[in-house]
Amino acid sequence: MKTPKPISPFRLSSLLRSEKDPTLAFNIFKNPNPDLKPPGKPFRYSPLSYDLIITKLGRARMFDEMEQVLHQLKNDARLAPEEIIFCNAMKFYGRACLHERARQLFEEMPEYRCQRTVKSVNSLLNALLLSEKFDEMKQVFFGMEKYARPDACTYNILIRACCLSGCLDDASNLFDEMQRKGVKPNAVTFGTLIQGLCMEMKVKEAFKLKADMVRLHGLCPSPCTYSMMIKGLCRIGELSLAIRLKEEMVGNKMKVDSSTYSTLISGLFNVGRQDKALGIFEEMALNECKPGTVTYNAMINGFCKVKDFEAAYRVLEDMAKKQCKPDVISYNILIGGLCKEGKWSEANDLFEDMPRQGCKPDVVSYRLLFDGLCGGLQFKEAAFIMDEMIFKGYVPHCASIHKFVSGLCQKADMKLLLMVLNSLAKANAIDQDAWLMVISKVCQEDKLSISSEILDALML
Template identity: 65%
Template sequence: MNPPKPISPFRLSSLLRLQNDPKLALQLFQNPNPDPKPFRYTHLSYDLIITKLGRSRMFHEMEQILSQLRRETRFSPKEIIFCNVISFYGRARLPDRAIQTFESIPEFRCQRTVKSLNSLLNALLKCKEFEKFDGILSGIDKFATPDVCTYNVLINACCSSGSLGDAWNVFDEMLRKHVCPNVVTFGTLISGLCGDSRLDEAFRLKEDMVKVFNVKPNAFVYASLMKGLCRVNELSLAFELKKEMVANKLRLDSGIYSTLIAALFKVGRKDEVFVVLEEMRENGCKPDTVTYNAMISGFCNEKDFEAAYGVLEEMVAKGCKPDVISYNVIISGLCKEGKWREANDLFEDMPRRGCTPDVGSYRILFDGLCEGMQFNEAAFILDEMVFKGYAPKSASKTKFVEALCQEGNLELLCKVLNSLVKGNVIDGDAWSLAVSKVCKKEKLSNGSELVDIFLKDTETVPIR
């Protein structure tokens, strides 16, 4: 029997591309052949394995491959590999690792350009590490010249941090440096202005982008303007913009229609929602989760929970799976109306419906039960929440403990404090409140006696 043919560098790249399991891909990369001779890896094989590991957040293994790449002498890696690594760290909210990767690029005999700079700035933007921008930008003239993408990220960062004045300063600098703004530049500025309710300025900028800069608005620009108009109940103008989009042959997506649907509910024009839905279908735009959630929210605000449940059923019938937001909106609405049993029933039914409750689900139900003085049910939800690694908001914990102290239910208070302690989610305010209230009520001399009474199953009371 002939021994299997050794895998060539080209064949390895093909196999890596076909392998969907990153762990198996890593094994293949590390042991392509039984032959102990050093394997001649290609740039493509490095690129493929680093991308697979990065997308799977196997960062330790990815760093090992990068260390191996650093020792490679037959070629110099291309900058795109490091741009991808920086982006992976940005998505994982690991800004320091993204910066370290950017700074280490020269160690790989690779020249940094504006591409890796933009990747880093975008990663820091995702992480909301705006204060690190200045340090990165200082001295960039030595290896890169900012382009339109650079300025777009900076403008986005300014708008995201609420500094519209700084965003305009960056825009002015663009023009001084003769960098032509594009539709992303204007879209970001217009979105920021609309978010700040400066609609007149936003519409003037829309006119300028066409007349002065010869840049046509895209769907994002229109969506931002329509959201701004709907926020101030200017629905007539919002529908005029929709007509303008059609005239400009721009595709109306579900986000546009969802914005209009939510606004119609808000101003009490529910009957027109079904007209919008019909138009969606005629234009070949299928309602998605966002669309249905806008309807669920609208019906819940009108306290029409039967209709909200009907939307859930329609979603399933139309092959659109409800997400956790769909259920959280209804649970929140039921709690606000004092329908705690119905809210709890829906909460418990979520897994059967194929949707796992998240921390928001637990917090909504817990707060609703506390507000309705359903303390036993709230304690049960709290215990389950802590068991799953979640925690109520700090103010909610303190409010619950205070309510139990005022009610004088020592047994339930003991259970609640035990849950908080076991989950290591008790804070100083809640514990101090329990100590002061109960020591006074029970005429205890100090908090240690309270510990003995309340926390027999725990050795210490961690406070954070």
């Protein structure tokens, strides 16, 4: 029988690159030549093979297997692995919020015969940032002079941490420090600071920083920076400025995305400028920006706010025509709007039509309709919806149950009340206050036979 040709290190790299299943790739890596008899010399893994398998296992979050490979790499004295391998591994740890493993790997890098530079420091800082370990980030930063000098990426990560934790003064101090140390801020630096200012509603400061970015540093804001500023302006009702920024983006030949358009549409509806909102929606097509579900939902929500339900229905129909399937949020917005205006029959029809349109009602759909029916004193319909909710494993809000039970008590519909109490008791969805309300009402009516049935339900 012909002896199979052994797999070479180069061939192993090719196999690892093409193998989609990380488990199979790991098994190939562990035993590249399973059929080779008698066993030859130990397999000489290439640095590329280690890099490929660590990347594949890290993306699949197979960290125990990844650490087996790292341990093997540590003991493979022939190799001095490149820093990028450890940067990638720390990146995967960071995404999984395994900051302790990232820090341990960083500390052990010299044992792998690999020198730590600013790249691995930045990878560790980013892993800590994703786990929101801001105090540990400070420790790493203060001690990094042993390995390297901080660069713009280092400061960008630290500034982002300060912005996320609401420490804008610290972010500003870091910005000043990097310039004092001769580290030139880049577009990401300014974008991160502007985003932090917008999150704290400090739009004037954000505009000043944007002006300095262009005038003093010769940098152009990114579409993401513009988008954050537009969202911040919409939150404080400065729609004219937001539209002006959008026009500036178009003038700079930047692509305005659907998220930015959706923000503008929602903001315009909030201040009663639905005609302008419609204009913005129509502009999307002119700028070759296809509206997504979020944009359509912003339109539906806007029309519901101004009580133009016919227009909201038209948007829902238009979504289907434009091959943008309405989601459960689309229906919930409309159901909530109809219920708020006392249009319970229309809300119920829309609710029942959802499954036929390929969209299953969720717990929010049921609760919106149930609350609307209770608010309109449609207790029989509300009881039917409540039973369906319980069957599907949902329950109304506690406050809604109180309102429902109180309404049934006031209406003195004891037969329906008993049915509702039994359903709620079986689902363990009624609290002591609701029971006391019912008992008090029954005692006032002096209906002892009903009292015993309520007691039976309470015993459940």
